[in-house]
Amino acid sequence: MAKEHLYKSYVTTAATIIQQYNGSTPFNDYLKKYFALHKKYGSRDRKHITHLCYCYYRLGHAELGLEVEERILLALFLCSNDTHEIISELRPEWKENITDSLQDKLQLLGYPFSIENIFPWQDELSEGIDATAFALSHLTQPELFLRIRPGQRERALSKLKANTILFEEYGNDCLALFNATKIDDILEVNKEVVVQDYSSQRIAEFLELTKLKTQNSKPKVWDCCAASGGKSLLAVDTLGNIDLTVSDMRPSIIQNLKKRFAAAGITKYHSFIADLTNQKSEIRNLQSDIIICDVPCSGSGTWGRTPEQLYFFSSEKIDYYANLQKQIVQNVIKHVNKNGYFLYITCSVFKKENEDVVDFILASSKLQLIKKKVLVGYDKKADTMFGALFILDR
Numbered sequence: 001m002a003k004e005h006l007y008k009s010y011v012t013t014a015a016t017i018i019q020q021y022n023g024s025t026p027f028n029d030y031l032k033k034y035f036a037l038h039k040k041y042g043s044r045d046r047k048h049i050t051h052l053c054y055c056y057y058r059l060g061h062a063e064l065g066l067e068v069e070e071r072i073l074l075a076l077f078l079c080s081n082d083t084h085e086i087i088s089e090l091r092p093e094w095k096e097n098i099t100d101s102l103q104d105k106l107q108l109l110g111y112p113f114s115i116e117n118i119f120p121w122q123d124e125l126s127e128g129i130d131a132t133a134f135a136l137s138h139l140t141q142p143e144l145f146l147r148i149r150p151g152q153r154e155r156a157l158s159k160l161k162a163n164t165i166l167f168e169e170y171g172n173d174c175l176a177l178f179n180a181t182k183i184d185d186i187l188e189v190n191k192e193v194v195v196q197d198y199s200s201q202r203i204a205e206f207l208e209l210t211k212l213k214t215q216n217s218k219p220k221v222w223d224c225c226a227a228s229g230g231k232s233l234l235a236v237d238t239l240g241n242i243d244l245t246v247s248d249m250r251p252s253i254i255q256n257l258k259k260r261f262a263a264a265g266i267t268k269y270h271s272f273i274a275d276l277t278n279q280k281s282e283i284r285n286l287q288s289d290i291i292i293c294d295v296p297c298s299g300s301g302t303w304g305r306t307p308e309q310l311y312f313f314s315s316e317k318i319d320y321y322a323n324l325q326k327q328i329v330q331n332v333i334k335h336v337n338k339n340g341y342f343l344y345i346t347c348s349v350f351k352k353e354n355e356d357v358v359d360f361i362l363a364s365s366k367l368q369l370i371k372k373k374v375l376v377g378y379d380k381k382a383d384t385m386f387g388a389l390f391i392l393d394r
């Protein structure tokens with residue numbers, strides 16, 4: 001097939017997929033099912049079509065009035081910073097400008113395009129977030145971040161070097177790799193390294209602070225929205241000897257956690273299933289020295305990884321999550337021991353899910369705020385998160 005014809009067929013297929021997909025399941029899963037049903041696409045075809053679709057969603061809420069195929073090509077042009085064969089073939093008039101700055105590209109195209117329209121909820125942002133830089137960051141796929149586990153540094157680095165894997169070091173234990181890097185055959189994931197975003201790794205800064213006043217030599221730590229245990233693993237590696245309890249409302253995710261902990265060599269912990277909006281759940285007698293509360297949230301700080309969520313998001317969901325977070329927090333904070341800590345975490349950029357929940361906690365408990373911080377990641381091809389650490393010292 002002539003190149004032009006082939007590339008046009010990629011754009012048409014991407015447009016068909018985009019028109020059929022409604023955002024109700026992760027786009028990655030949707031694509032897998034689509035390609036399983038349409039076996040004629042080889043791996044190169046799948047790669048191109050997938051990339052075109054993701055570029056389309058990266059534009060967020062900008063230029064929604066364009067025809068889907070036109071918007072795909074615009075998105076591909078704006079998201080590329082190096083020669084791209086599809087642009088060269090289908091939009092040769094843009095070819096020379098592919099390495100230009102975004103501003104220059106926009107001027108060339110003459111679309112009434114505003115960067116802020118990519119992410120149109122600027123008024124809802126937490127303090128200190130640069131709305132333009134954050135909106136722009138969605139055009140770039142984030143990196144793959146690894147956290148080297150204690151004692152594994154030399155081994156992990158020498159394996160990466162031996163396999164000529166490119167990486168950048170962000171501080172001692174954090175490595176940034178190209179997103180598509182395959183590491184599973186090279187490193188023992190969960191034993192030697194953990195796949196964990198840069199900002200998520202920075203939650204260690206809050207955990208370190210809990211060492212100051214924790215009186216128990218083996219503090220009771222409850223990770224109450226544990227999912228597959230990313231923060232729990234970080235707590236074990238940061239705090240050392242802890243008496244760990246994990247819970248989540250989803251049994252399947254706790255099964256994943258168990259597998260992950262087994263690979264990580266963590267055998268002593270308690271686990272249970274609980275919906276924390278329900279006051280009658282198993283938590284009645286659970287008092288803890290440190291509670292990690294990494295609540296369900298909009299995930300708006302991570303949409304660079306899942307741009308379809310940016311595209312399908314509507315602002316009513318912010319209130320939905322803020323209410324859910326307040327309900328969970330209200331039920332959980334009663335379980336902090338005297339001189340104990342409560343660590344509130346989101347991967348949201350919205351004030352209502354971040355600072356406003358902090359204010360709610362302060363108003364409805366005796367907890368005192370030690371530190372709150374937006375963990376900016378959009379300048380490092382990473383997620384943006386929020387953390388707030390409280391203490392109960394009365």
Ligand SMILES: C[S@@+](CC[C@H](N)C(=O)[O-])C[C@H]1O[C@@H](n2cnc3c(N)ncnc32)[C@H](O)[C@@H]1O
Nearest residue numbers: 225226227230231248249275276277294295296
């Ligand atoms: C942001 S994720 C936690 C991520 C995890 N801490 C980590 O580091 O990988 C939030 C988790 O809260 C759980 N969750 C949502 N609603 C809940 C509820 N009402 N009660 C308990 N857990 C809930 C979800 O199942 C999800 O796994």
